[in-house]
Each structure stands twice: as structure tokens, then as C-alpha cells.
Amino acid sequence: MGCTPLHWAVIRGSLEVCTLLVHAGTKQELTLRDRGGFTPLQLAADKGQRHLSNILSNATKVSFGDKYCSGRLGKVGYAPILFSYLVILMILFLKSIVFASDFSRITAAVGLWSWAAISLALASQVVFYRVSRNTPGYIKTNTEGLDPKELLMGIDLSSSTFTGSWSQLCPTCKIVRPVRSKHCPICKQCVEQFDHHCPWISNCVGKRNKWDFLVFLCMGIATTLLGAAVGFHRLWTEPIILSSSESWTHFMVTKHPGAVLFMFMDIFLLTGALILTVAQAVMIARNLTTNEAANQSRYTYLRGPDGRFRNPYNQGWQKNCAYFLVNGYNNDEEAAWPTLQQTVE
Template identity: 30%
Template sequence: MAATNNVLGGNAHNDSHSSCGNNSCKCDTSVDNPTMTPSTIFDAVKSGMLLPVQRCVEYYGDEVLRRRDSEGHTPAHWACYGGHTFILQCIIDHKGPINEPSNNELEQRPIHWACVHGHVPIVDLLLQNGVSIDETDRKGVTPLIVSCQYGMTMLAAYLIGKGAGLQLVDTDGDTALHWAAFKGHSELMRLLIYSGLSPHQKDKYGQAPVHLASICGSLTAIKELRQHENVVIDEADTNGKTPLMLAVGRKHYTVIKYLKDELNMKTGFCFIPKLDMWAILFGPPGSQKGALMFFIINMLCWGYPVYFFKVLPVTWFAMTKLHVFFVCVNLLMWAVLYKAVTLDPGFIPTNTSEYHLAVKQVTYSTDYHEIESRLGRLCHTCRAVKPLRSKHCRTCNRCVTTFDHHCPYIYNCVGYNNRVWFLLFALMVSTMLECAIWMGFYILINIDYDILIFIGLVETFFFAVISHIILFFGVYQAGVNLTTNERLNWGRYTYLQDGVGLFYNPFSRGCKANILEFLHLKKPLSESEATFLNVKVV
């Protein structure tokens, strides 16, 4: 197992990589205090407020920017770590050092610290002021490797577009791809492989990226590597450990099952196909349809037998119309479930020319706001430019237009194309369960107590609560023109915020228009037609 050190923590390929040892520092920015000392510059920089920094520089002169804290770091290190662009520019304006290594064992430079949190504007500013894109610390770690250690795909794409050395390795022979595999960043892995890194390359411990993905336990990362021809999964490293043995040692059971199945397929007779009944019924590892199968089996083996043998015979004459309605609702439920399961939810085409053009344009762009906007729209797994409101689904491994959520009960994403069918399914299920509850109470109150009816009533009531919650939020979100993903994660999307970071929905046109748009009876607003308050659409 490799022993590559992390950029800020000095850890090897183990369970966790620490970041800076002073993450929880408490900053006193009261530089007007008469007890102010030169060390106040570090508190001021960490606070992210420009004015205290300027006052400290005025009071002590430019030399204060050359000071080191107790761990050997410069003010530029902390400005880069916190993503404080204006403070870094202030340091540059006052001729402060922006590329000095820390006085410690690893000797990291400010650009490495900027990569920990993926600060593209900071890195861009450093590169504009002469910092090398391939600066290394004492362990040979480059900015690209750091961005891959921390899963900063946008920054990695920016660095690659600016010409970062893809083939550079750290002192243990690990490439950026090794680190992305070890951390389980599958989208980042695809970007690196697409850009030219080999998935077969080994480090000095004889470990290829697939070994490190097995240590991490990332099934998605291993599958990503297996898509490339001749990636060997049974080759041992210098310690005699194969990927399967590494996964077994860390009890990554889904990875173990997948690797065993792949090895059995490799060593078995090609003319005797092996049937994996578990995979057939519940889906392959990492993409199982257990919830959908539970619903179907529960209805066919429990719900309907109780209805036909316990409920129908004793309530038919008293509730004939309700029974006819109940049967009709059930037939409609299965019809809309079939549509919701089988319909394409709105998958975005993969490997598009727009994606390749956008990656190339990063090299020629000098406006980092434009760079961030472009890179933020790229999906390196699908190799596509994502429209607003779309999102990559990790389960389906595809980007979905107007992504709402991935629903295990339909074994599919809910997106633009099938959202109406999903809401109809929730409506049919809710209606069916209401009928079942009415019948169950009627039997218990007017006919006789039956333990099976009671158990069925409790189960029905539980699922009725869930289905009604789903139905309520589905109707509510249709009325306000939001998806579940947007409602829960609006803070991540600048297009859903106004100029001060508060929620703002540029797609809402009133309840009636929103409902018509949800039902595909009204054309949705295009990006050029919507009014955005906090984002530049590129």
C-alpha cells in the first residue's frame, strides 16, 4: 500500500486525510487594540476582512506580510486557504511573498493550500502573478494532485485546461488519478482519463488506481476503471495484495461481491452463462431495485391476497361502489407505475461536442468568473454541458434534465419527462391506501376483529402517511416551479439566489403557469428568458 503524504496533513493512503492543523483558529481582528502585535496579521487574514489587514500593513509596514506564524506559514498561505481574493491581491500589491514554502516538513506553498478548497479565483490570481502551475512540495505533490485529493473537479479541469502536468507524480509514484481513485471521485477520474492519464500506471508500491479504489471501497470508481480495456483486477502489488484482497481487508462488501463476480466471469466458461438471480431480481451491486421489488412483492403476495380473501367477501354488498373504484385505481396505478419506471426521465446526451469545446476554451479565457461559470456546468462523467436545473444522478450515472430526485420505488430518476407520471403514481397510491384504510376500519368496527386485517391496516396507514407527504410536496413544488433537489439544496445554486444570497426563483411565473408548465402544457422559460439576480449564464 502506498504511503503518499497529503498536502496539508502528511497522511498516507489511509482512512482519512487531515487538512490544516489550525482549521479551528479563533481570529481577533480588532487591530485598533493597543495590544496589537505583528502576529495580528494572521488573525486579520484568517478573518477574511480586508480592512484589518490593510490597517496592520499600514501600522507595521510591508514587512509584516513576510512574517511566519508558529507553524511556519505566511499570511499568503492563510489567504489562499480561506479563498480571500481581495486579501491576496493586497499582499501582491504590497510585494508580499505569495510563493514561499512553509517552514515545516512538507514545505507546502500557498497554491497548494488554495487547491484544498478548490478556489479557482485564487489559483488564477497566483498564476497571473508568476506562480508555476506545477509547483511541488517536498513530497512532490502538485496543485493538480491536491485538487484530486480533495475532489475539486472544477479546479482540476481548470488546471488541466491551463496546461498542468498530467504525468507528474509525487515521491511515491502516485499520479492525480491514483489519488482520485483512492478518494472515490469517479467524475474526476473520468476527466483525468479523458485528458490522457493512464488507468494502468502503477506507483512505486505496484498499485494501480484500481488497487486504491478498492482500498477506498468506491464501487463507482472501480466500475469507472473497468470501463477501460485491459484494466487488470487480479494483479497483486509489491506486498502481494490484489484489489479483492484489499477490499476484503477493509470489509467493503459491495466491492467484494462485484470483484468476485468479475473474476468468476473472467475465469468461467464463456459458453455457460452464469445467472445471478439476486442481480436479476434486485439489480447489480450499487444500483439495486430492492425498494421497487418490495413494493411489487408486498402488493402481490400480501396486499391483494388479504383483499380478495379477507376483505372482498365480507364487504362487497355493503361497499360495492368503493370496490369498483378501488379496482379501477389499482389498474391505473400499475399503468402509471409502468410509465414512470420505463420512461426516459430526461437523460442528457453524453460525450457531446459542446463539452469538448468548453474544456478547450478554459485555456484561452482570462476571466475567472467566466471560467467558473463554464466549468461549473460541465459533467465529466457524461462529458456533457449541463443545462440549469439538471443534475448528475449517481445511481443512474447520467445527467437528468430538470432533475427532481432518484426514486428507488420506481427504480428511476424523476425528471422532466416522467415527473407527471410519478406524481400520478403518488396520487394513485394515496387514493388506493385511503380506500384500503376505509375498508379495514369498516371490518374491524362493523363485522369482526381479525388480526390480519389489523396488521394490514397498520402497514397501510404507515405507507399512506409517506405517500401523502410525497404527493403534497409534489403538488406544492409543481405550483412554485421547484424540484426536490432545488428545494433542499438551493443554497448550492447561485441561480436560485438573489444578490445577497437569499432564495429567489427565476423560473416561477405564478401558480397557474407553473402547473401548466409542470404538465407540459406550457413551454418552460429558457435561460435567456429567465431573470437571474446572482449568476452570469455562459
């Protein structure tokens, strides 16, 4: 029939085998067709196996990360671009806002704020270096002395971290990884409490650097906000001599091009940092990783007995945030759920 083992797992409707094969295999196997011309996904949809087709279509999807971050760009990512952007922004700030000859002399108060902005920018660069170089929580691999072709066979299933979920097995690192971790195809290692691979810091965001990542984002907001305030003040207090036909914008662009460019670049960065910070804060408050939120259907631990979404780690936003602020990572102990009897009461 030209069926692969994955086709057979779908024909038999075996969720467990299907999950195992998807985790152990490559994306290529998902695209193979049987003699009837069906891929495993099409077969699952044809047979009305909703759960199986969900798993297969999720696995087939080429994620944004895989598409834009793999290959040559891979591990280097966009961190050098972000670094250059920050340096250009700092030079523009000094040259076109603080020491600009086309502006009137800076007052002591504004000068003080400017230096605060510069100091914050330099401190942000230090945190940027830390967050991109420090481990996000890589899990030690177990590949030494093992035949690379041997897929899941080398894994010790008696490990105490194994809860029986196939998604815990990493065929690349040959380990049973803790629940909530995931293999990053760019870093080529499993990451504890994997959140996402951030191309802008050229590193994964996981259990061990989530705190640094949030600090970096908040410092980014503070710096760009301060820079924008100083820039705006400089532009606003400048005497404007407009000819009758000239608009304010045209005057500013022609008279202070550097300052206008700085404002544009600064506000662009501020917007990005704000969006990312809000997204991260919401996730921390929910005690959910970005990966879990995006791939809910892949993880059985995120489903309650009724089959609907349930986050077992969510202890309420106050407890979640407090735990994160004290420990630097989210609590990964399962919350106590009310028993059936308590619910009835």
C-alpha cells in the same frame, strides 16, 4: 507543501477554479491533506472563506442517495420491494377483507367500492411500471471515441446551452448540460430538470417523468384511502362480542388478524404517499426541483444580485401549477424580473 490544485484554489480564494475542480474531480480529492494536515475544506474554513467552505462541505457530504443507493443495490433499488408490498396488500385485501369467512357477507355497495379499489390498484401497477421504466429525461452522452481519462477537455464549450456556469459541465458524460440538470451517479447519466433519484421506483425523477410520478403518488393515495375505508367499514359493522376483560383491539387482532394487518400496511403506505405528494406539490408550485432546494448554495443561478436565494423560474404558484398541468413539466424559462427602476417606482 503537499498542496493539491484544490488546496491552491482555496489559498488563492478562487471560486471559479474551486467549483471547476469540485465538479471535475471525485470525492477522494476532497479528503486529501496538505503537509499541515489540512483538507481543502478545513483550509477554507481556517481562512474564513465562507462561500468556498460552503461549496466544499456540500461536495464532501455523502448524500442519502449516494450512501444507500450506490453499489449492489444501485440501479435495482427498492422497486421490487415496493412491488411485492403492493401485491401482498392486494392479496390481503381480497382474502381478509372482501372474501373473508370470518366477516358477514359483503353488501352490494361495499362490494362495488372494493372492486373500485382493486381496479385502481391494478391501474397503479401499470403507472408504477411506466414511471420506473420510462426515461426521466436522460441527456445523450458524448463519450464515444474519447479517452476516459480526459476530464473536461473533450467538451465543446461553444454549445448554445452553456451560460458560463461550470456546474453545467459533466465530466462523466462529457457534455454541456442545460441549467437545472444534474448527473445521477446511480443512473450514470445526466437528467434534465433533475429532481431526485427515487429508490422506490428505481429511477430518477426528472423533466420527462415528473407528471407520471405525481400521478402514481395520487393514485396510491386514492387506492389506499379506498382500501382503508372499505376495511374500516368491514371492521366497524362487524358485531363484537367482548368478554368482560377483553379490549376491542385484542378482540380484533385475535378474530380478524388479516384485516388488522391489512389496515396497518395500508395506512403506512397512505402516510408515505401523502407526505411525498405534499412535498412534490409544494415543489411544483414553487417551480423548484428537490435537488435545487437541497443544494441551493451550489447553484449561482439561484442567487440574486444581493447574493441571497432567488428562484428565477418562479412565476407565482398559479402560473407554475398551470404550466405543469398543461405540459407535464415545470417551465424552465427564466421569469422576467422587475428592473431596478421598476422596483424604485
